[in-house]
Amino acid sequence: MTEIKQIEEKENGICFFEMKNDNIRVITTNLGCHILSIFTKDRAGQEADILLGFENVEDCEKDGSYMGALVGRVANRIADAKFQLNGETYELAANNGKNHLHGGLHGWNQKLFQYEQLEDGIRFCYVSPDMEEGYPGSVFLKVSYRLKEEGLEMEYEAVSDQDTILNITNHPYFNLSGGQDKIYHHQLRMKADQIACVDENCCANGEFLDVAGTPFDFRDFHEIGERIHEDHEQIRHAGGYDHSYLVSETLDQAVLYDPKSGRKLTVSTTLPCIQVYTANFLAGGCNGKHGKPYENRDGVALEAQFLPNSIHIEKEPRVILRKGEQYHAVTSYRFEVE
Ligand code: BGC
Secondary structure, three states, rough: OOOEEEEOOOOOOEEEEEOOOOOOOEEOOEOOOOEEEEEEEEEOOOOOEEEOOOOOEEEEEEEEOOOOOOEOEEEEEEHHHHHEEEOOOOOOOOOEEOEEOOOOOOOOOHEEEEEEEEEEEEEEEEEOOOOOOOOOOOEEEEEEEEEEOOOOEEEEEEEEEEOEEEEOEEEEEEOOOOOOHHHHOOEEOOOOEEEEEEEOOOEEEEHHHEEOOOOOOOOOOOEEEOOOOOOOHHHHHOOOHHHEEEOOOOOOEEEEEEEOOOOOEEEEOOOEEEEEEOOOOOOOOOOEEEOOOOOOOOOEEEEEEEOOOOOHEEEEEEOOOOOOOOEEEEEEEEEEEO
C-alpha cells in the first residue's frame, strides 16, 4: 500500500512530503524538488537512509553539491557560459570557473514549486520565466515523483513558448551502506561502451572514449574504488569519476550494489546518458544530515541526462527544445536486496 502525505509546512511555503510503502520511504520537498531521504531495508531487514542530503535544505542556495536536487534548466556544464540558438548568443552565469553549471546562480534547485498530490506520488509544477538565468523562453515544467512497489520514478514534462535548451536531471548521491562506509566497495555496472571525455575543468569536450581496457569499463561489475586512483588522464581531470556514460540500452542501464548490506539499486532511463560522479569535490560544503559536512566519496551520484555540453558538441543538439514541443523523460531508481 502506498501512502502519500504532507508532513510539514513552513511559513515560507516550503513543504515536506513522505511517500512510503512496505519497502521504501522517501522524503521530498517542493523547494527545488529535492529528494531528501530514501529509506530502504538491508539484507537483515534493517532500514537506513541511503541518500545524502542537507541538514537544512534551504542551504542549497549557498552549496554547490546539488544533493538530491532537481537540476535545470541545463544540467552539467555549458562551455564558456554561453551558447547560440537561432543565430542569437545567450550569455549565462559563469558559476563554475569560466563555465556555466547546473542551471546557474539560482537554478531550479532553489525554486519553490507548486504541488499536487497524486494517487501514488507528488507532482511539482513551476513556470520558469523567459530569460530566467539567461535562458530564452518561458518553460512550463512538471516534475512527478511516483512511488512504485520497488522504487521511485521521476517523470519530467516541459513545454516552452520559444525555442530553448533543456536538460533536466535529479542529482541524488547514494550510499547503499547507509553512511557506514565510503563508496569504494560499492560495485557498479554500466551498460555503456563509451564515456564523454572532459577537459581539466570537467567540461565535456566533444571527445569520446571507448571504455574497453580503461578504468572506465564497468560493463561488468567492478568496485568503484578498484581503479579510481589509476593514472589515467580522464581520472586526473576529474579527481575520480565525473563522466557521462553513453548508455546503450533502454532499461537497467546502471546497477549499484553494496555486497555488505545487500542493497542493490538499478537505474533505468529514457535519456541517453548517465553521469557517474563519485563526489570528488563534496567536502567542505554545508552540513549534511549528521550535522557536519560530508567528505569526498561519501556517496556516488547517478544522474540521467542528455549529453553534457550538448549544445557545443552535438551536430543536432538533443537539448534543443523547440517552441511548443513536448519535453518528456522518465528515470526510475529501483531498490532491491540480494
Ligand atoms: C558534476 C560535478 C559537480 C557536481 C556538483 C555533478 O553533476 O558532474 O562535476 O561537481 O555535479 O555540482
